[in-house]
Amino acid sequence: MSTTSPAPTTTAVPAFEAHDIVKHFDGVHALSGAHLSVREGEIHALLGENGAGKSTMVKVLTGIYAPDGGRILRNGEEVTFANVRVANRAGIVALYQELSIIPSISVAENIMLGERTPSRGGLVQWAALRSRAKEQLDRLNQKIPLKMLAGDLSPVQQTMVAFARALANDARVLILDEPTASLTDTEIKDLFTVLRSLRAQGVAIVYVSHRLEEVFELCDRLTIMRNGETMLTKDVADSNIDEVISTMVGRAAGDLYPDRGTATSTVALSVTGLDGRKVKDVTFTAHKGEVLGIGGLAGSGRSELLRILAGAQKHTAGTIAVGDVALPSSPGVARALDAGIALVPEERRSQGVILSASIRDNIALANIGAVSSAGLVSGGRISDITKRGMSDLQVKARSSRQPVGELSGGNQQKVVLAKMLARNPKVLLMDEPTRGIDVGTKAEIYRLIRALAATGTTVIAVSSELPELIGMSDRILIMHEGQISGEAMSAEADEEMLLAYCYGKTA
Amino acid sequence: MRRRTTGIAALVAVAALALAGCSSSGGGGGTGDGGDDAPFKVIAFTSGNQTPIGAWWVKAVQAKADENGWDLTMIQGDFDFQKMNPQVESAIGQGADAIFDGFTDYASIGSIITAAKDADIPIFAMDSGTEATDAFVVNITTNQQGLVDSTLGALDESLGGLEGKNIMVIGHDPHPGIRLRASLAEKDLKAAGAIIAGGEIQKVKSPATGRTEALAIVADYLTAHPDGLDAVWVGWDDAALGASKAIDEAGSDAKVTGSDATSEAIAAIEAGGSFLATINQPWPEVLDTVTDDIIAFQKDGTMPAENFVAVDTTLVDKANAADITPSDKL
């Protein structure tokens, strides 16, 4: 695989080094002693599971976050980046897909933006502007019409324009975060050609990606992070996919998870041939009292699948049935709820609760039918269901009138659960049920999930953390590019096998 | 955080300025120097304080109060009934002997009328409705029919008869006085055999832009019908000045009449352009009469004999323009 890569140009001093980087948020360590060392003229892959600390690392390297400890060296000299512009001036540029171009102005202006725009007496020197912009595009071998509005370009062309601007600003270290996420196969080929030519010009490229096959095709060296630490840096030629996956996963266990239950054989939810945005031909069943985990990489369609089941997103083909009752073709959230399907969404703060409203109001809103009669809301009934929900779930709050925004993440999640459970759902869908929740409360949430299953509720939970999937579920489905790429009973599953499914290796 | 605080501080500052502005213009009386132990309490209000006549009325009523030793509460509504009515009602709640309404139609102050009835306080009014109503113990206004008669008379004379003439009528419906006189003018013009230009009363949407609206209406009508306009009858001077400008600019010899006798209109009449005549409404005299009615009530509870009086108006044309005190210079 590595034969397509020319031998790395090794130089004595790395272009860019970061040593012993420490960064914590509210006492939680996001980085604890991370290293990264990048040479001129190499493409360096930065790998790790979700939450391993890759993006925090990128943000520290580009001046978005100030590190709490550690040193950053540029050409052997220690530097500190007060903000992104300082990092940019030092030649370090991170490119994100959406942020990088200005759609409303021309390609040439995008490349020579701001300080670089040639002008005389306040007037833009268009000829000079275009010829300099063209020089940068020539370095990338790109022929993009200079007068075209950047907003009218294809995604890969926009990426190229962002590259050209970085080059115009003398960028020597380019950090790319999932640059191929929205590109087609041919576009990816073009991108790789450009990256190789930049490498030949001595630019150092940090390549953050989940797509291991790309890493092995393109990159010279790789660094793997886990739990905020750097586990490994080595030449790609000396490594292999199995080593990378096992290093990323590590060996982590714990008694975080309650014992599994015994699912019944009664089918609670059956899904056949479901098609929709980001979801392709998905068929599966879930049983009464079962905890079904769904995994997959970001963008694999797992959240979209939950949203379709909950009626929050349309499906174009296929059927959903709760028990024996089939849902209509586009049920909408209200009818899905009536049929017994409830969703606890991923973005808790924006989709799950109203932060400024009290606990009781949040619970009442989701159960407005149950707490009102003849159009009038009954305060007593709200108190009843709120009290029940808060005690069942052990919500820690001053009173039921405390605004949800003042609660901890775990307690907010319990409020979301309480308002959904008040509807007695047959199938409870949870998207990333423990995101942003501390470890202690995580265990509580797992116990709650298990307790719900024991009473006959079917829980379908999406998680991007493989240990969590294995620990909390009875059975696991893995999605890859909208399809189910693998299924395993969690008692028999291991992370390496699931990760292989995640990367599209079908069983 | 700091940035947010400064933002809030700026907001507070702006709000404070706005409030200060309100109170300085909205304050007014309440300090009648009296002399008696319990001064006679009068609540006066107008929504039209931003018009020249309204502004005059506010000052004139304050002068009357000083003169007669009333304890006056003056409430200025800025055409905003949602703001004015509750203010007046809370003043009523604090007790008063009489209420004085200036230029505010009874249709807009239903809640004030109810509150006054409940508190058994009589409302004296001037130009607050075009027909008799129980809401007021007296409402003295001008004779709209007389006003129309004299403006149409001026046009009749200038054009040599109204029969077969193209005459545009420009009105503004939300103002009851203008609405009434515009419809009277339309009816009388039709009866006199004139042709209403455009087939119906042309309506100005906002008094704020009355002049530009009337200007555009007449200018566009004249392009469409270059010789199709003999006169424009306009319900108030500000819009009449716009109509007059359009006629002068188009080189037409059509004539315009207005109403209100603003100094600008009087100057235009004296200049001898298309502006033919306007109407002077005798507001100082009307104010004197209403004040006398209030004083009579103050003395021994005498109520006015009639609850609706329409006084005659004066036609202002080139002949007498120099002698008239403009309504904005009262």
Add this chain to the structure above:
Amino acid sequence: MTTTNVPVQPRTSIGKFLVQGGTTIALLALIVFFFAMRPDVFLTFTNVRNILFQVSILAIVAGAQTLVMVVGDFDLSLAATSSLSGSAVASLMLGGMPMAPAILIGLVVGLLIGIGNGLLVAYLNLSAFVATLATMTSVIGLAYLVTQGTTLFNLPDGFNALGQGRLLNVPLPVYIAIAIAVVLWAVLRFTTTGRKWYAIGGNVEVSRLSGINVRRGRLMAFAAAGLISAVAGILLAARLGSGSAVQGSDNLLFSVAAVFLGMTVIKSGQANLVGTMVGVAIIGVMSNGLNILGVNSYVQQVVTGLIIIAAVTLSGLKTRER
């Protein structure tokens, strides 16, 4: 190795073209319609001159609004600013000040209000809505104070000539509006300042990282808009021969409408000067044409609202496509 990235051809279809050119087509359709209804009147020199005269002041205010909307904000106080400037000039001249310094002070008033708006929005981070709503309120109050609630008139003939005089039988405000429009177009098109405004309106973060002083850019856009709206207000006073606190207040709504209409003219859906002038023309042609046909002014108001809805819907459709 050469990669050939053929530019993605915009998929053109007749339907898309209609959406794209919808606003311009609407203008042409209005003109054809009114011409067909009154061929003897509508396209005569006199009437075209009428239309141009009637929209000249709106065109200037809308040009000012375009600048602010290019940087992604908007300004509710423009019409009030123009009234205050016009009233101030009228009041100063009635107080005996010669025309030139009075006009200069009027322009400075507009500039200062614009700078005030810019400071509130760009440096104190108030939302443009809140900041300009607040300044609008205060500025209207100031205009009432300046005019003492009345209409100021008897302005010098030399001043009135600015708004009413003619050159080659065409009123001066038409030339002034065209001149300002051309200057603004050139500023937006050719100067670094104009291009920075577009960059800021397109993506604040990228602009900032590219060394553009975003705050100063927004401040300058508001300041320029204040100054230009002062020009409009002074011209309106000269055109009417009078100054009042409320005259020209309808220009606020119409200026925003014109810019929105203009945003539908170009493909990227940005505020742009040419489009704004198309929007101004639609508003002017519609009002004049409906007047000529003798349509009730209340109906005209309804139609104006519907046209704005249509414009915003059209630009919304396009944004979704992209």
